[in-house]
Amino acid sequence: MEVEGSSKKMIATQEEMVEARVPLAYRDQCAHLLIPLNKCRQSEFYLPWKCQNQRHSYEKCEYELVMERMLQMNKIREEQANINNSHPQGAGVPLIPKTANA
Numbered sequence: 001m002e003v004e005g006s007s008k009k010m011i012a013t014q015e016e017m018v019e020a021r022v023p024l025a026y027r028d029q030c031a032h033l034l035i036p037l038n039k040c041r042q043s044e045f046y047l048p049w050k051c052q053n054q055r056h057s058y059e060k061c062e063y064e065l066v067m068e069r070m071l072q073m074n075k076i077r078e079e080q081a082n083i084n085n086s087h088p089q090g091a092g093v094p095l096i097p098k099t100a101n102a
Contacts, residue, residue: 003029005072006029006065006068007068008029008030008061008064008065008068009029010029010031011029011031011032012027012031012032012035014027016032016035017031017035020035020038020039022034022035022038028062028065029061029065030058030061030062030065033054033057033058033061034058036054037051037054037055037058040054
């Protein structure tokens with residue numbers, strides 16, 4: 001499944017995420033890494049040093065998604081700035097008309 005605006009594909013299916021009880025907020029393109037991480041955490045009683053490799057790969061995936069969204073937002077801001085610079089606000093009808101003597 002392709003996600004619009006992202007270079008990463010959804011690998012985990014909705015059924016897998018429901019079965020693994022992944023919260024809705026975490027059902028993104030990195031959910032396929034979160035499922036084995038949560039299984040490892042549960043089996044190792046949430047000891048932080050036990051699932052470092054899985055956690056690192058999941059956090060790296062999330063970081064890449066955030067950076068991708070930031071780059072897309074910067075492109076949108078640049079496009080908006082170019083549109084605003086090419087069409088100045090004062091070029092339309094003035095709000096206060098000039099009097100005959102001014």
